Amino acid sequence: MAAIAGRPAGKASWQRGLRDARLWLLLITAVLMLVDGYLIFMVAPTDAVLGHVQRIFYVHVPISILSFLGFLICAVAGIGYLIRRTERWDRVAHASAEVGVVFVTLALVTGIIWARPVWNAWWQWEPRLTTTLILWFIYVAYLMIRQYAPTPQQGRTWSAVVGIIGFVDVPIVYYSVQWWQSIHPKQVIGPEAAEGALEPIMAQILVFSLVATLALFTYLLLERVALRGIEDRLSQLRREGNTD
Amino acid sequence: MELLRGALTVAWKDVRLELRSREVIASALVFGLIVVVVFNFGLNRAPGSLAPVAPGLLWVAYAFIGVLAMNRAFTRELEHGGLDGLLLAPISRDAVFLGKMLGSLAFMLVIEAILLPVFAVMLDLPTLSPTLGLVILLATVGFATVGTFFAGIAVQTRSREILLPVLFFPVVVPVIIAAVEASALALQGGPMTAVWTRWAPLLLVFDALYLVICPWIFGFVFEG
Amino acid sequence: MELLRGALTVAWKDVRLELRSREVIASALVFGLIVVVVFNFGLNRAPGSLAPVAPGLLWVAYAFIGVLAMNRAFTRELEHGGLDGLLLAPISRDAVFLGKMLGSLAFMLVIEAILLPVFAVMLDLPTLSPTLGLVILLATVGFATVGTFFAGIAVQTRSREILLPVLFFPVVVPVIIAAVEASALALQGGPMTAVWTRWAPLLLVFDALYLVICPWIFGFVFEG
Amino acid sequence: MRATPEVPDDGGPAIAGTGIRKDYGDRAVLRGVDLTVGWGEIAVLFGANGAGKTTLLRILAGLTRADAGTTHIAGRPMHRRGNRARRLVGFAGHQTMLYNDLTCRENLAFYARLYGIRDAGGRIDEVLEQATLSDRANRRVRTLSHGMQKRLAMARAILHRPAVLLLDEPESGLDAESVATLGDLLRDWATSGRAALLTTHSAEVGLAWADRSLTLAGGRIESDVAPERSGPAQPTMLQ
Amino acid sequence: MRATPEVPDDGGPAIAGTGIRKDYGDRAVLRGVDLTVGWGEIAVLFGANGAGKTTLLRILAGLTRADAGTTHIAGRPMHRRGNRARRLVGFAGHQTMLYNDLTCRENLAFYARLYGIRDAGGRIDEVLEQATLSDRANRRVRTLSHGMQKRLAMARAILHRPAVLLLDEPESGLDAESVATLGDLLRDWATSGRAALLTTHSAEVGLAWADRSLTLAGGRIESDVAPERSGPAQPTMLQ
Numbered sequence A: 001m002a003a004i005a006g007r008p009a010g011k012a013s014w015q016r017g018l019r020d021a022r023l024w025l026l027l028i029t030a031v032l033m034l035v036d037g038y039l040i041f042m043v044a045p046t047d048a049v050l051g052h053v054q055r056i057f058y059v060h061v062p063i064s065i066l067s068f069l070g071f072l073i074c075a076v077a078g079i080g081y082l083i084r085r086t087e088r089w090d091r092v093a094h095a096s097a098e099v100g101v102v103f104v105t106l107a108l109v110t111g112i113i114w115a116r117p118v119w120n121a122w123w124q125w126e127p128r129l130t131t132t133l134i135l136w137f138i139y140v141a142y143l144m145i146r147q148y149a150p151t152p153q154q155g156r157t158w159s160a161v162v163g164i165i166g167f168v169d170v171p172i173v174y175y176s177v178q179w180w181q182s183i184h185p186k187q188v189i190g191p192e193a194a195e196g197a198l199e200p201i202m203a204q205i206l207v208f209s210l211v212a213t214l215a216l217f218t219y220l221l222l223e224r225v226a227l228r229g230i231e232d233r234l235s236q237l238r239r240e241g242n243t244d
Numbered sequence B, C: 001m002e003l004l005r006g007a008l009t010v011a012w013k014d015v016r017l018e019l020r021s022r023e024v025i026a027s028a029l030v031f032g033l034i035v036v037v038v039f040n041f042g043l044n045r046a047p048g049s050l051a052p053v054a055p056g057l058l059w060v061a062y063a064f065i066g067v068l069a070m071n072r073a074f075t076r077e078l079e080h081g082g083l084d085g086l087l088l089a090p091i092s093r094d095a096v097f098l099g100k101m102l103g104s105l106a107f108m109l110v111i112e113a114i115l116l117p118v119f120a121v122m123l124d125l126p127t128l129s130p131t132l133g134l135v136i137l138l139a140t141v142g143f144a145t146v147g148t149f150f151a152g153i154a155v156q157t158r159s160r161e162i163l164l165p166v167l168f169f170p171v172v173v174p175v176i177i178a179a180v181e182a183s184a185l186a187l188q189g190g191p192m193t194a195v196w197t198r199w200a201p202l203l204l205v206f207d208a209l210y211l212v213i214c215p216w217i218f219g220f221v222f223e224g
Numbered sequence D, E: 001m002r003a004t005p006e007v008p009d010d011g012g013p014a015i016a017g018t019g020i021r022k023d024y025g026d027r028a029v030l031r032g033v034d035l036t037v038g039w040g041e042i043a044v045l046f047g048a049n050g051a052g053k054t055t056l057l058r059i060l061a062g063l064t065r066a067d068a069g070t071t072h073i074a075g076r077p078m079h080r081r082g083n084r085a086r087r088l089v090g091f092a093g094h095q096t097m098l099y100n101d102l103t104c105r106e107n108l109a110f111y112a113r114l115y116g117i118r119d120a121g122g123r124i125d126e127v128l129e130q131a132t133l134s135d136r137a138n139r140r141v142r143t144l145s146h147g148m149q150k151r152l153a154m155a156r157a158i159l160h161r162p163a164v165l166l167l168d169e170p171e172s173g174l175d176a177e178s179v180a181t182l183g184d185l186l187r188d189w190a191t192s193g194r195a196a197l198l199t200t201h202s203a204e205v206g207l208a209w210a211d212r213s214l215t216l217a218g219g220r221i222e223s224d225v226a227p228e229r230s231g232p233a234q235p236t237m238l239q
């Protein structure tokens, strides 16, 4: 992230370096994902109560957590944009919101798939699920407001403020299992995780999944930031060509 | 002090304008009454089916009314560029925000106070306690804060009316949820420890959080 | 024919303004989803308690959207005196009324159509029949007619504060009640004779009545 | 204005008002205004702020109801059902009557349809050209500058080739070039036998355009003179 | 203006802008505007419709954010937290910034409180007098004519005795007498050491008032000259 937010010194070589880094990252991500798949399906123990569906756990949890990270980056980059007013910050904020939305969507999907066998219903109006859904709405609104603003400049500012205030929902999602009676499992990661909530082997595989998913997350984010850079360049060229 | 002076000036202006035209209160009341009647007719089909949903209905009605009120508070500002006048004045953006927020808060509280007895009669709400009043106050503060903030954005877009709920509801739903839970407890009239130990503090945290964040970012909403 | 041409021109302009970039449709969809979330979380305390209240909820949501839509339809007209432009044109006042009404009607119907399946899935509405569609259409016509009329009054000065609660409410509540009753029957999926023999004709009578009276008095509303 | 003028051959003078009265609450704004503007005439109405110029123009256009008196356009009464008379009038007032979120062309197309203009496309291009807004045709009105919006409002007023123009301070907010264009338009207007009544606060501009110069004061037409067409501006006349 | 001028003795020139740029989407409106207006100076900004005059004034007033460049009022930066600088500025634009359903006095009282003016009553009477609206003081703004509303907007702009005035077409819509009053006010303004930047389309009015005449074209200040104060208007200078 530091490289993206840094100064544009030696622009061309810097950009080429970044492109190479993205290629490498793609490669590493692919390898990690493959190993992760192997671990999840071959190494992880089958759950005594839930059976094979429980393996979704190793996908569902990292993806949920990383969507939080996406929105955190979005809020921080939003603050950065409001202070600095450089497109660079906005690019990061926009990209992380998009990646975050993809990740919550996946969290919802994996959750729904998981819920069907264990709760006997696709969906429950239940705090964790409801607040996660709301999180999805907030960042969909983030992406909508960008387009609906009268000028692109306003779109950037407005989405930044929505991203900042929207982040308030993330801790609510996290703590929802505690605040309300929830049938969703309690936290296994983060400040409120209970000691020894998981078997050691499960915890280890979960950590590996987390790393693999983080690699994927980072790759997607960098790729999207780069793409936004190209889009911005294009509209700038168009503006310069437009003599009034 | 500077802040408060500016905020109160703005809020007082809104209150005065409203007392002139009464449009926000009148239309909100009409809508509130429609909601009560519809709920009553529509819901009261199975006897006793209303009691468990009453707190939810109360807050759904309040939420809709809040959206109407906050929309109006800002369209009035845009009529002849009054908002520019506020932004030109030597008061901080926080003061403008706070002023608009206090104005909306006042309207909403008035409307809520008028509608509560109506709801109590028509929805068979069991007990009206000071605790319920406090819950409503706390939730409405959070509501008005977030609502004012998003109304500031939505009013500058084309489809402002419909965009406001889309922006606003997701962020405010946690407040509504806490308010529903707390009101349910308060209405049951039983022991209210859960209200005091859990919901009221939670609402307070929300209020404090939004009251810190919203004024700060509000200034950015109005940059041409 | 003159009448229809004028009315359709006005309506089409409103539709076009509304549809710029599909903002409205997208927002309406999200709005519906959020409303369902609010309803569900607010009301769904005892399992299965939503089914009996579903028709009422449906119409509260529709009424809310309707109020927003009709407000918007007229505030937009006032922004730069567009209403003067309409009144200057060689079309009768009835055509202006009908145009504004048709625009709001179209807008409401589109949103209702989008929201209905959403509600059906999320509120567990049992059956969607053509009968329900007809009920919605009939009720919305009445709602849009009366709503347009009062929105027209409400944007003018003076009279609104008394007229709005005193007239709008009693005039529109019967329509909504009839709609809720009819929808409840239609949703139950049982025999619908009551819909056909009682509610649909009643709605039709309301519609016809309002459609005759409103355009006629509308002309007088807009004399400086 | 290459357009064929649609001056009706029947009926009376272009604009005729007799005994027009208008009170706002306890304030009598117009106390019996009589005025006639003939075909081929450009009449300019002067008057201090609050004299009642806008009120008078709006009454003539049928937008405001007078408390007493009659108004005729080309001999036809202007009233609620006066569709025929209304088709003859082009009006541009203090407000632009445009929709912010429609483009220039869409705004004009809307009004063209309201006025029942067939094949409006060519006519719209024509008036956009006259308002020198051709390059903004597909921009939203919201993005135009104040003067451009006023020019578009003017284009809207002449779009349906009215026989009678009622213009409230048409030159305010326009740049020098646009004022000149407007002057040319009014000259053509008069020579093709149509009529216009306009208000302005600029003695310079008003007197240069006027075939007749009216002054509204105390709720009545106080003076009604024909300035020398090519003579110098006589600001003394304003008082 | 019998009011004591509040010209700050510290700081730089009255108005200073450097390298101001503003794009709207793909349209560059201001492409690097530099301008300085000194104390005791009345600067008039000319430019065709759409030249960017309003945009520039709004940026100087802190209402619109420039894409690049800096703006200072009396040496103080105009930014979001620039309460001090904002107190020095009086602004009147295309919109009146008034509330239709408040009376004239209530509108002014509201702004007086916003600007923290103590004992506002007397000052409000004073500016109402200057705008010759004393007899309408307790009428709602809705009932005023267009020109009266503009005059009230002007009264609002000078209410807090700003040191710097930014006026966008202040003379448009005013009757001859009010234009003269405004001219007197601006003369006092300059002699008491304060400053004003205004736009206008009227060469006659603008050049009569101007100590300096600027022309905005192509997104830059194209010409910047000091017309002879008492000389005749030179309309050729406009292009």
Ligand code: HEM
Pocket (backbone or CB within 6 Å): A057, A060, A061, A064, A065, A107, A108, A109, A110, A111, A112, A114, A115, A116, A118, A119, A128, A129, A132, A133, A173, A174, A184, A185, A186, A187, A188, A189, A190
């Ligand atoms: C659509 C339905 C679901 C959604 C939206 C959802 C959402 C989430 C989210 C956002 C998290 C991460 C939050 C955190 O770390 O505290 C999470 C974690 C988790 N979810 Fe779900 N979930 C769903 C269904 C399920 C189901 C059906 C199960 C299994 C019964 C489940 C089990 C877990 C577990 C064990 C965790 C890790 C605990 C934790 O770290 O919080 N989830 N879920």
Ligand SMILES: Nc1ncnc2c1ncn2[C@@H]1O[C@H](COP(=O)(O)OP(=O)(O)OP(=O)(O)O)[C@@H](O)[C@H]1O
Pocket (backbone or CB within 6 Å): D024, D025, D027, D029, D047, D048, D049, D050, D051, D052, D053, D054, D055, D056, E142, E143, E144, E145, E146, E147, E148, E173
């Ligand atoms: N709705 C209203 N209610 C009360 N008084 C009104 C209303 N509209 C106008 N007036 C009054 O009528 C008088 C004439 O107003 P009008 O707008 O016709 O003046 P005008 O000659 O057009 O002035 P201007 O040059 O300022 O545009 C004014 O004194 C005004 O205050």
Ligand SMILES: Nc1ncnc2c1ncn2[C@@H]1O[C@H](COP(=O)(O)OP(=O)(O)OP(=O)(O)O)[C@@H](O)[C@H]1O
Pocket (backbone or CB within 6 Å): A151, D142, D143, D144, D145, D146, D147, D148, D173, E024, E025, E027, E029, E047, E048, E049, E050, E051, E052, E053, E054, E055, E056
């Ligand atoms: N919100 C906006 N979006 C896009 N373009 C805009 C916007 N606001 C202004 N513009 C454009 O910026 C340019 C300058 O506008 P501005 O209002 O500053 O002109 P002006 O010099 O004040 O003109 P006028 O004399 O007509 O008032 C115009 O070309 C206008 O179309």
Ligand SMILES: [Mg+2]
Pocket (backbone or CB within 6 Å): D053, D054, D055, D094, D168, E145, E146, E147
């Ligand atoms: Mg006028």
Ligand SMILES: [Mg+2]
Pocket (backbone or CB within 6 Å): D145, D146, D147, E053, E054, E055, E094, E168
């Ligand atoms: Mg301008």
